[in-house]
Amino acid sequence: MNKKIPIVMLILLFGLQSFLLQTHATETQQQYDYKSAEFKAVASQFMCTCGCGQDHYACDMAGCTNTDAFKADLIEMMNKGMDKDEIREYYVETLGEEILTAPEKKGFSLTAWVLPFVTLGGAGTGVFFLVRRWTRRSGEIQTSNEEMNVKDEVEEEILSSIIDEERKKYF
Amino acid sequence: MYLLGNASIYIGLALTIYSILVFIIGIKIKKQTLINSGKGGVIAVFICMAVANAVMLYLLATSQFQYEYVSNYTSSELPLFYKLAALWAGNSGSLMLWSFFLTMYTAMIVVSRKMQGNPMVPYISSILLINTLFFFIILGFVSRPFALLDYVPAEGRGLNPMLQNPGMIVHPVTLYLGYVGLAVPFAFAMAALILKNVDDFWIKMTRRWTIIAWLFLTLGNILGGQWAYVELGWGGYWAWDPVENASFMPWLTATAFLHSVMIQERKNMLKVWNISLIILSYALTLFGTFLVRSGVLTSVHAFGDSDLGMYFLIFMGVIVVGAIYVLMSRYHLLKRSAGEFTSYVSKESSFLINNLLLVGAAFAVFWGTIFPLVSEAVRGTKVTVGIPFFNTVQAPILLTMMFVMAVCPLLAWQRSSAKNLRKNFLIPAVLSVIGMILMVTLGIQKAWAVIGYGVIIFLFVTHYLEFYRGVKARRKMTKEPVPIALYKLMTKNRRRYGGYIVHIGIAFITMGIIGSQNYDMETMKTLDIGESIDIKDYRITYERLEQRAEGINDIVYADLTVFKDGKRLGVFQPEKVFYGNWDEPSTEVALHSSIAEDLYMVLSTWDENGTATFIIKVNPMISWLWIGSIMVVIGSVFAIWTGRYQNITPKYTGVMKEVA
Numbered sequence: 001m002n003k004k005i006p007i008v009m010l011i012l013l014f015g016l017q018s019f020l021l022q023t024h025a026t027e028t029q030q031q032y033d034y035k036s037a038e039f040k041a042v043a044s045q046f047m048c049t050c051g052c053g054q055d056h057y058a059c060d061m062a063g064c065t066n067t068d069a070f071k072a073d074l075i076e077m078m079n080k081g082m083d084k085d086e087i088r089e090y091y092v093e094t095l096g097e098e099i100l101t102a103p104e105k106k107g108f109s110l111t112a113w114v115l116p117f118v119t120l121g122g123a124g125t126g127v128f129f130l131v132r133r134w135t136r137r138s139g140e141i142q143t144s145n146e147e148m149n150v151k152d153e154v155e156e157e158i159l160s161s162i163i164d165e166e167r168k169k170y171f
Numbered sequence: 172m173y174l175l176g177n178a179s180i181y182i183g184l185a186l187t188i189y190s191i192l193v194f195i196i197g198i199k200i201k202k203q204t205l206i207n208s209g210k211g212g213v214i215a216v217f218i219c220m221a222v223a224n225a226v227m228l229y230l231l232a233t234s235q236f237q238y239e240y241v242s243n244y245t246s247s248e249l250p251l252f253y254k255l256a257a258l259w260a261g262n263s264g265s266l267m268l269w270s271f272f273l274t275m276y277t278a279m280i281v282v283s284r285k286m287q288g289n290p291m292v293p294y295i296s297s298i299l300l301i302n303t304l305f306f307f308i309i310l311g312f313v314s315r316p317f318a319l320l321d322y323v324p325a326e327g328r329g330l331n332p333m334l335q336n337p338g339m340i341v342h343p344v345t346l347y348l349g350y351v352g353l354a355v356p357f358a359f360a361m362a363a364l365i366l367k368n369v370d371d372f373w374i375k376m377t378r379r380w381t382i383i384a385w386l387f388l389t390l391g392n393i394l395g396g397q398w399a400y401v402e403l404g405w406g407g408y409w410a411w412d413p414v415e416n417a418s419f420m421p422w423l424t425a426t427a428f429l430h431s432v433m434i435q436e437r438k439n440m441l442k443v444w445n446i447s448l449i450i451l452s453y454a455l456t457l458f459g460t461f462l463v464r465s466g467v468l469t470s471v472h473a474f475g476d477s478d479l480g481m482y483f484l485i486f487m488g489v490i491v492v493g494a495i496y497v498l499m500s501r502y503h504l505l506k507r508s509a510g511e512f513t514s515y516v517s518k519e520s521s522f523l524i525n526n527l528l529l530v531g532a533a534f535a536v537f538w539g540t541i542f543p544l545v546s547e548a549v550r551g552t553k554v555t556v557g558i559p560f561f562n563t564v565q566a567p568i569l570l571t572m573m574f575v576m577a578v579c580p581l582l583a584w585q586r587s588s589a590k591n592l593r594k595n596f597l598i599p600a601v602l603s604v605i606g607m608i609l610m611v612t613l614g615i616q617k618a619w620a621v622i623g624y625g626v627i628i629f630l631f632v633t634h635y636l637e638f639y640r641g642v643k644a645r646r647k648m649t650k651e652p653v654p655i656a657l658y659k660l661m662t663k664n665r666r667r668y669g670g671y672i673v674h675i676g677i678a679f680i681t682m683g684i685i686g687s688q689n690y691d692m693e694t695m696k697t698l699d700i701g702e703s704i705d706i707k708d709y710r711i712t713y714e715r716l717e718q719r720a721e722g723i724n725d726i727v728y729a730d731l732t733v734f735k736d737g738k739r740l741g742v743f744q745p746e747k748v749f750y751g752n753w754d755e756p757s758t759e760v761a762l763h764s765s766i767a768e769d770l771y772m773v774l775s776t777w778d779e780n781g782t783a784t785f786i787i788k789v790n791p792m793i794s795w796l797w798i799g800s801i802m803v804v805i806g807s808v809f810a811i812w813t814g815r816y817q818n819i820t821p822k823y824t825g826v827m828k829e830v831a
Binding site for chain 2: 033034035044045047053054055058059096097098099100101102103108109112113115116117119120123124127130131132134135159162
């Protein structure tokens with residue numbers, strides 16, 4: 001019985017996630033203008049080069065000299081039927097990878113994406129073995145305390161503080 | 172004034188060298204008079220720096236354009252407030268402010284009543300003075316604040332209009348206070364190691380310093396975000412710019428430090444790790460300064476290309492190598508008293524995971540920030556690492572972090588039995604699953620949002636239970652009314668309950684981030700006068716376009732009448748400001764905020780015939796970011812507040828030396 005509850009919860013959680021991913025994937029999209037979802041998906045891939053530090057979707061045209069033309073080009077390509085990936089490949093070929101707001105997920109640039117998680121995984125494994133070593137050491141020392149009943153921590157703290165206070169009062 | 176300003180810097184430099192020398196000699200030959208002289212020197216150095224800053228403020232206020240700095244960053248029509256704020260608008264001025272805080276902190280330690288008779292003081296002071304010396308050398312020979320021009324310009328170049336915002340005035344100051352604040356625990360740690368005091372005295376001694384530095388770093392980042400939100404007109408608050416990253420990294424490692432010290436205090440473990448964390452945090456503040464001052468990476472924060480960054484890099488190298496040397500030379504002492512863990516599932520191990528994730532997140536930020544340089548070095552191709560990268564990489568790490576934060580309070584120290592786990596986590600788990608199901612049925616269906624909010628519900632419930640059980644336990648013994656029991660519970664363990672308030676604040680901030688990142692709406696339309704834009708429940712009607720002059724600036728603004736569900740909310744005026752002495756115009760956003768969402772209105776472009784283009788956004792839950800930030804401040808202040816039951820500064824019990 002005890003084990004069933006967490007298992008059921010896990011199943012529920014995973015079921016819920018796959019359901020969510022599905023609904024997310026089938027979301028309907030609107031007609032596109034400069035602020036439409038489709039245009040956002042395309043334009044936010046590219047970094048504006050006017051020094052605003054934003055992508056071409058976010059860059060406000062009034063302060064920027066080149067996003068205007070860039071946006072027009074993007075719309076033109078989208079009208080020709082090119083999809084997000086084709087447009088990206090086109091610009092990477094002509095302007096280089098620097099134009100993208102994030103490195104590509106292939107070749108050397110893949111290391112940018114992967115290394116943080118590899119490091120975390122490695123460090124996590126290290127921590128696991130460390131805790132195991134510490135726990136074993138402690139196990140050797142106090143095997144008899146295996147069934148030690150740990151009292152609720154808050155209660156213990158309150159109790160000790162009250163005892164302290166009482167002691168101060170009387171001594 | 173020229174003489175006074177320069178003299179205060181060079182005399183300060185000489186006094187710094189003198190103080191370092193007398194401290195070192197005083198320690199060597201154990202002569203208290205030399206140590207006392209050094210302490211006097213510290214105060215004199217502080218006075219010099221205060222005078223230098225005061226002189227600069229006077230020059231800025233009186234618009235003395237013969238000074239290069241004054242002419243570069245101010246103009247005569249600037250309001251006095253912003254003239255004074257130009258102190259931290261440029262390289263040398265901001266370094267002067269930094270040095271002022273550093274010398275102020277050093278003087279505070281030297282004169283502190285609690286530090287009297289503590290043999291660590293000469294060591295701590297020397298370490299901080301070495302830092303001060305670096306700044307004096309920079310100010311005296313590399314980036315001279317009081318340099319004169321060959322001529323007297325009729326007018327200054329003016330302050331970058333982007334910086335003319337109250338948020339921008341406070342943001343750099345709080346960040347500097349945070350950066351400099353981290354130097355203090357670093358100096359304490361080094362002094363403790365040199366003195367071979369390997370207990371947790373230095374940690375207890377610097378607890379308040381570290382929390383204050385952390386609080387200022389937090390505030391600095393939040394105020395920067397708030398400024399970006401209202402001033403840049405892109406509707407965001409965090410762009411993962413290299414410089415933002417540079418202040419986020421020490422924040423992450425300092426947060427890790429604040430948690431891992433608890434293991435050292437309780438179990439006498441992780442000593443090497445804690446010292447490494449504080450070295451890392453301080454080194455990262457210097458790394459951040461290197462990024463801002465070197466122009467090596469493109470950033471909106473850059474102070475322009477100068478070789479100043481190189482000096483910071485070298486200084487950082489010296490500090491790190493020196494610190495690692497001290498750490499290694501005491502490694503055998505630190506190693507000796509390693510403790511043990513009783514169980515895999517305990518508060519201790521959750522703190523380890525917390526540290527792993529926080530440092531992991533810091534590494535991910537670091538890696539993303541320097542990847543453009545790595546890529547260029549390895550394959551000669553430049554890449555840009557922007558918002559999508561950081562959002563993708565950080566989201567899972569930080570969300571897991573939130574989960575650990577939710578779980579940790581209810582885990583017991585030593586060992587959590589299966590019974591204990593079930594008792595503590597069944598209710599929060601059930602409630603958060605119910606919450607998630609409710610969200611899905613109510614239409615919140617994006618995976619990140621549902622999981623994120625689920626974790627936040629879990630966090631709220633576990634934290635509520637922590638307060639509830641504490642109060643219940645107290646009342647069982649004392650029969651006090653609930654508010655009194657709660658008050659006494661919290662004030663008797665300020666750090667713990669202050670920490671929980673901070674956690675709840677962070678949860679609010681996360682709510683704001685998840686909501687605004689996943690459910691923002693945006694539209695851009697060109698309107699004729701009288702036409703409207705409909706977005707969500709809002710109708711925004713364009714009434715008129717006008718221009719007005721303010722000093723030498725011209726402001727173009729539009730009147731927009733906003734209705735929500737047919738109810739009139741009022742007239743709002745988004746603006747574009749054109750500056751008399753600056754090329755780029757700036758955007759003044761019109762904002763209607765509520766607890767649920769912000770209506771964010773930007774005037775983009777317009778034509779002579781009166782048509783105008785507007786960008787309108789609805790950003791959900793932004794207010795929670797600011798509410799959460801206030802809670803973080805309240806929690807931090809609550810944690811460090813000196814109360815009746817606090818024993819914040821313990822008595823020194825380490826190695827005794829003849830001088831103090």
